[in-house]
Amino acid sequence: MSGAGRDAGGAGEVRIALPPWVAGAVDWERRYGTDEEKVRLTVRLAQENVEHGTGGPFGAAVLESATGRLVAVGMNSVVRLSNAVLHGEIVAVMLAQQQLGTFSLAAAGLPAHELVTSCDPCAMCLGAILWSGVKRVVCGAAREDATALQFDEGPVFPASYDYLRERGIVFARGVCRDEARAVLELYRRRSGVIYNP
Amino acid sequence: MSGAGRDAGGAGEVRIALPPWVAGAVDWERRYGTDEEKVRLTVRLAQENVEHGTGGPFGAAVLESATGRLVAVGMNSVVRLSNAVLHGEIVAVMLAQQQLGTFSLAAAGLPAHELVTSCDPCAMCLGAILWSGVKRVVCGAAREDATALQFDEGPVFPASYDYLRERGIVFARGVCRDEARAVLELYRRRSGVIYNP
Numbered sequence: 001m002s003g004a005g006r007d008a009g010g011a012g013e014v015r016i017a018l019p020p021w022v023a024g025a026v027d028w029e030r031r032y033g034t035d036e037e038k039v040r041l042t043v044r045l046a047q048e049n050v051e052h053g054t055g056g057p058f059g060a061a062v063l064e065s066a067t068g069r070l071v072a073v074g075m076n077s078v079v080r081l082s083n084a085v086l087h088g089e090i091v092a093v094m095l096a097q098q099q100l101g102t103f104s105l106a107a108a109g110l111p112a113h114e115l116v117t118s119c120d121p122c123a124m125c126l127g128a129i130l131w132s133g134v135k136r137v138v139c140g141a142a143r144e145d146a147t148a149l150q151f152d153e154g155p156v157f158p159a160s161y162d163y164l165r166e167r168g169i170v171f172a173r174g175v176c177r178d179e180a181r182a183v184l185e186l187y188r189r190r191s192g193v194i195y196n197p
Numbered sequence: 198m199s200g201a202g203r204d205a206g207g208a209g210e211v212r213i214a215l216p217p218w219v220a221g222a223v224d225w226e227r228r229y230g231t232d233e234e235k236v237r238l239t240v241r242l243a244q245e246n247v248e249h250g251t252g253g254p255f256g257a258a259v260l261e262s263a264t265g266r267l268v269a270v271g272m273n274s275v276v277r278l279s280n281a282v283l284h285g286e287i288v289a290v291m292l293a294q295q296q297l298g299t300f301s302l303a304a305a306g307l308p309a310h311e312l313v314t315s316c317d318p319c320a321m322c323l324g325a326i327l328w329s330g331v332k333r334v335v336c337g338a339a340r341e342d343a344t345a346l347q348f349d350e351g352p353v354f355p356a357s358y359d360y361l362r363e364r365g366i367v368f369a370r371g372v373c374r375d376e377a378r379a380v381l382e383l384y385r386r387r388s389g390v391i392y393n394p
Contacts, residue, residue: 015211016213081300082294095209095211103278123324126320127320127321127323131282131319154360155356155359155361
């Protein structure tokens with residue numbers, strides 16, 4: 001077959017970068033010692049994302065588990081980058097792997113990594129967590145907090161978590177849940193203003 | 198907080214492009230009239246990916262349902278781009294949305310789109326399908342074909358498909374299953390040569 005109308009370049013290139021406000025919002029030198037500190041970082045990312053109008057109310061981060069060193073952050077970038085896949089967790093995992101030059105955060109020679117997210121992951125992100133190589137996941141708001149506000153989380157079942165746990169992934173959920181839920185509510189209030197004036 | 202050691206640019210940019218061989222392997226002018234033709238395209242993408250050493254044995258494509266016009270193709274790019282998220286379906290969806298400038302392939306004014314994949318989607322990709330806006334999914338090899346060859350498909354259950362069906366997504370599975378399974382076996386044979394000489 002011939003590549004008549006379009007070559008591989010013409011098929012396009014996807015570029016994924018963080019919004020400019022991240023430079024002023026993230027202290028890369030800080031060490032995050034507790035799960036509460038880690039979740040609060042992702043909640044702040046979610047809130048800044050809403051306030052800057054750059055996406056939905058979801059933030060995420062990848063850290064080294066032992067040191068609390070921040071490796072990468074992500075935030076919902078679906079509308080900003082016209083890309084349905086770019087949930088906060090996906091952006092954080094992609095940027096962490098880009099930075100470390102590996103498709104597995106559990107690659108030989110690397111310290112253990114964890115993913116922190118301001119809200120329980122959707123079905124897509126839960127799958128991505130399995131492939132990412134993170135050993136631990138810390139979540140803020142619960143799935144029910146998201147669905148109560150009409151965010152669809154997709155086909156996630158208790159057995160989905162069991163599947164990941166059986167493969168050695170540890171979960172800590174509901175950390176700073178009220179603070180994390182508050183940013184979902186903030187977004188809903190603002191969306192209400194935009195769509196139902 | 199100050200952006201001391203790294204700014205948003207320093208946090209990196211992810212770039213996703215197709216391998217060069219795609220230009221010679223895909224006829225963008227062709228119309229794909231049947232599910233068999235569509236699955237064979239994705240199987241060919243999977244096979245070329247293996248033969249060129251650019252990734253795992255999984256290919257995908259996004260097409261307009263009514264016309265059979267090809268919008269975007271994808272193939273497993275996890276190792277090539279050091280990115281665990283880049284399964285064939287994810288690459289095809291991202292490139293289709295990039296090309297159409299929208300985060301939903303079901304956006305107003307667009308014709309209905311479908312995703313075709315050489316193998317049943319993993320948990321991550323099934324979630325991505327839900328968010329992508331495609332109305333129909335066509336699959337070649339079955340989940341069991343993949344897992345029999347030690348490919349992990351993640352937490353996918355019958356209820357996962359039900360969840361998507363309830364939201365209006367139609368599935369046609371097992372199309373050209375034998376041809377699609379053969380490329381999985383090809384990859385396993387080659388991997389056997391590489392890892393177990």
